[in-house]
Amino acid sequence: MGFLFEIAWTHVSSRIRQTFIGVLGVATGVGFTIMMSGLMQGGQRDFIHTLIDNMPHITVTDERTSVEKQPAEEAYQAAQAANLVAVERRSGIKNPNQVVSSLRSWIPGAIAPSIKISAMINVAEQHVGVSLTGIDPQQEERVSKLAGEMRQGTIGDLYHAANAVLIGQTLATKLGVRVGSSVTLSTGEGVSVSGPVVGIFEFHVRDIDEGQIYAMTRTAQVLAARPTLINEMRVRLDDALAAREVASQIEAQTGYRSISWQEANSDLLSAFKIRDFIMMLVMGAMLLVSTFAIYSIISTITNEKRHDIAIMKSLGIREQWVQSIFIIESIIIGFVGVIGGSALGYFLTVSISQITYTNPFTGGKQPVPIYVTPTDYVAIGILSLFCCAVAALLPTWKATRVHPVDIIRGAS
Amino acid sequence: MSTVAVETVGLVKRVEGAVSATLVNGVDLKVTEGEFVAITGPSGSGKSSLLYLLGLLDAPTEGELIIHGQATSRLSDTQKAQLRLSTIGFVFQFHFLLPEFRAINNVMLPMRALGKLSSADMRDQGVALLKSLGLEEAINKLPNQLSGGQRQRVAIARALANDPQIIIADEPTGNLDSHATDQVFSILRDLARQHRTVIVVTHDLGLAARADRTIRIVDGRIAQSACDLTAAK
Ligand SMILES: Nc1ncnc2c1ncn2[C@@H]1O[C@H](COP(=O)(O)OP(=O)(O)O)[C@@H](O)[C@H]1O
Ligand SMILES: [Mg+2]
Numbered sequence: 001m002g003f004l005f006e007i008a009w010t011h012v013s014s015r016i017r018q019t020f021i022g023v024l025g026v027a028t029g030v031g032f033t034i035m036m037s038g039l040m041q042g043g044q045r046d047f048i049h050t051l052i053d054n055m056p057h058i059t060v061t062d063e064r065t066s067v068e069k070q071p072a073e074e075a076y077q078a079a080q081a082a083n084l085v086a087v088e089r090r091s092g093i094k095n096p097n098q099v100v101s102s103l104r105s106w107i108p109g110a111i112a113p114s115i116k117i118s119a120m121i122n123v124a125e126q127h128v129g130v131s132l133t134g135i136d137p138q139q140e141e142r143v144s145k146l147a148g149e150m151r152q153g154t155i156g157d158l159y160h161a162a163n164a165v166l167i168g169q170t171l172a173t174k175l176g177v178r179v180g181s182s183v184t185l186s187t188g189e190g191v192s193v194s195g196p197v198v199g200i201f202e203f204h205v206r207d208i209d210e211g212q213i214y215a216m217t218r219t220a221q222v223l224a225a226r227p228t229l230i231n232e233m234r235v236r237l238d239d240a241l242a243a244r245e246v247a248s249q250i251e252a253q254t255g256y257r258s259i260s261w262q263e264a265n266s267d268l269l270s271a272f273k274i275r276d277f278i279m280m281l282v283m284g285a286m287l288l289v290s291t292f293a294i295y296s297i298i299s300t301i302t303n304e305k306r307h308d309i310a311i312m313k314s315l316g317i318r319e320q321w322v323q324s325i326f327i328i329e330s331i332i333i334g335f336v337g338v339i340g341g342s343a344l345g346y347f348l349t350v351s352i353s354q355i356t357y358t359n360p361f362t363g364g365k366q367p368v369p370i371y372v373t374p375t376d377y378v379a380i381g382i383l384s385l386f387c388c389a390v391a392a393l394l395p396t397w398k399a400t401r402v403h404p405v406d407i408i409r410g411a412s
Numbered sequence: 413m414s415t416v417a418v419e420t421v422g423l424v425k426r427v428e429g430a431v432s433a434t435l436v437n438g439v440d441l442k443v444t445e446g447e448f449v450a451i452t453g454p455s456g457s458g459k460s461s462l463l464y465l466l467g468l469l470d471a472p473t474e475g476e477l478i479i480h481g482q483a484t485s486r487l488s489d490t491q492k493a494q495l496r497l498s499t500i501g502f503v504f505q506f507h508f509l510l511p512e513f514r515a516i517n518n519v520m521l522p523m524r525a526l527g528k529l530s531s532a533d534m535r536d537q538g539v540a541l542l543k544s545l546g547l548e549e550a551i552n553k554l555p556n557q558l559s560g561g562q563r564q565r566v567a568i569a570r571a572l573a574n575d576p577q578i579i580i581a582d583e584p585t586g587n588l589d590s591h592a593t594d595q596v597f598s599i600l601r602d603l604a605r606q607h608r609t610v611i612v613v614t615h616d617l618g619l620a621a622r623a624d625r626t627i628r629i630v631d632g633r634i635a636q637s638a639c640d641l642t643a644a645k
Binding site: 311315318319 | 464490493500502510512521525570
């Protein structure tokens with residue numbers, strides 16, 4: 001019904017001040033909702049990217065998912081063994097090569113076996129406890145970003161000297177070592193080896209840069225005093241989001257506890273859920289405020305237009321049509337508001353992305369992460385248009401239900 | 413010979429509430445097609461209330477209104493609206509033009525709601541209608557740029573937009589000077605000659621005398637019906 005739109009348009013365009021206030025209300029709501037949504041998603045994506053980039057997507061550990069039979073049970077066929085000291089079974093993955101190749105056959109991604117042990121790094125008089133990961137340099141590139149985070153040297157340099165190590169930038173600074181410096185590693189097994197630092201990496205993640213070192217598989221096995229030990233397998237998937245599912249499949253197949261990055265960071269991720277929820281509430285409140293603005297403006301317009309409503313009804317224009325005129329007005333105001341709000345939202349997101357801050361996790365300076373997709377603009381726009389239409393329902397319904405005779409009598 | 417355009421049977425309008433009153437108290441009336449009926453009576457006697465019932469703007473408490481042979485009491489609101497739109501033109505004492513719309517757009521409004529013509533035809537007809545009412549220079553003016561008489565004639569043009577068979581006017585000249593009053597009455601008179609049914613409330617007995625028939629309403633009832641000239645037609 002073109003003429004309904006025409007009437008609606010005439011009303012809103014001849015009431016510039018009111019229309020402007022309505023548009024402003026919607027635009028503010030939409031603009032800040034876009035900004036909030038951008039911050040929400042930006043923070044989350046940034047964080048998750050950091051996690052996904054720096055962590056294996058899945059870590060298969062040497063912990064069994066079910067308790068194995070104790071040797072005493074096997075030896076004595078006992079129905080129940082009591083008061084025995086359990087034999088420590090977390091002693092590595094059995095038949096690692098077989099496990100790796102069977103997993104490799106179906107996992108959509110890469111898998112690399114490694115050894116993770118605690119060690120002490122000693123330089124001059126300093127002793128620092130670190131986590132040492134024994135790796136195969138060729139396979140490492142496929143499961144971690146280590147190669148890309150090297151500041152000096154390369155992973156391949158591990159081949160060039162016996163017991164060579166890669167250490168983090170922060171630790172290197174702390175210990176005062178450079179590429180070429182010699183360090184001594186020792187473990188609780190009483191083994192100690194010496195070798196040169198052949199590379200320095202920097203992930204911008206404090207825990208890694210300060211407490212993680214890498215060496216050859218061989219070196220780690222020597223330090224663990226277990227020449228064939230493999231106690232973890234790190235998996236990097238083509239689709240990081242599939243980690244949970246793949247991890248449980250690996251567990252089911254191998255019986256080894258497999259931890260997805262989501263599980264490893266479940267505390268942080270659930271904190272994100274709470275944050276999301278609060279932000280959703282805030283966005284909802286902002287949309288509600290703009291909805292109220294529309295409600296009040298449409299109420300005012302319908303109130304001022306009581307005579308027009310009565311006359312249109314008396315001419316024989318159906319109530320629903322008359323009502324739709326004012327709903328259209330609300331949508332027009334909403335539409336202009338959404339356009340303005342999108343521009344405001346764009347401006348806000350661009351401005352915010354210019355601000356830099358010091359990341360508390362990595363200690364590096366970076367722009368405030370903010371991320372908005374065109375879909376978000378469209379979704380928020382449609383949502384606010386919907387809110388505008390809903391906000392108009394009640395006042396327009398009340399106003400157009402009016403009996404024309406009541407108003408005509410009052411006027412003449 | 414002459415068919416009945418509007419017929420009422422025991423029409424009653426009562427209002428209940430803080431003040432209860434019987435505004436129309438049993439009106440039986442027959443108006444034939446092409447008849448020009450004037451309704452007179454003291455102020456507050458229920459003339460407007462009767463017209464609202466005849467114009468389907470209000471529903472009677474009791475009784476039946478028959479328009480062109482069709483009983484209206486069972487029609488839905490939408491059906492009544494449609495009947496008003498296509499068959500009845502109502503002119504009020506106050507013009508009730510939409511203030512933001514030019515004369516031509518006010519006149520085209522019922523046409524557009526009915527949606528029977530193309531936009532171009534609507535405009536042509538609207539312009540022709542305004543011209544026939546001597547409003548050539550008012551076509552593109554807003555209501556507040558027009559004189560009282562012009563506004564009332566635009567309101568008449570709007571009432572006539574869909575070429576209604578029945579024209580109902582409630583003191584259409586109440587706010588007009590004598591020249592404008594004369595003009596408006598001539599228009600209504602002409603409409604009746606073109607076989608439209610015209611029912612008009614007026615206080616002006618001189619004008620009422622130009623009608624085919626005058627009905628006097630007192631206390632919501634017909635007090636006297638005189639000068640039935642319909643037979644002449
Ligand atoms: N809703 C109502 N409640 C009570 N009284 C009303 C109502 N509407 C109209 N009246 C009264 O009914 C009487 C008839 O009104 P009306 O039909 O307008 O008379 P007229 O047009 O002949 O002057 C008037 O006295 C008016 O005040
Ligand atoms: Mg009256």
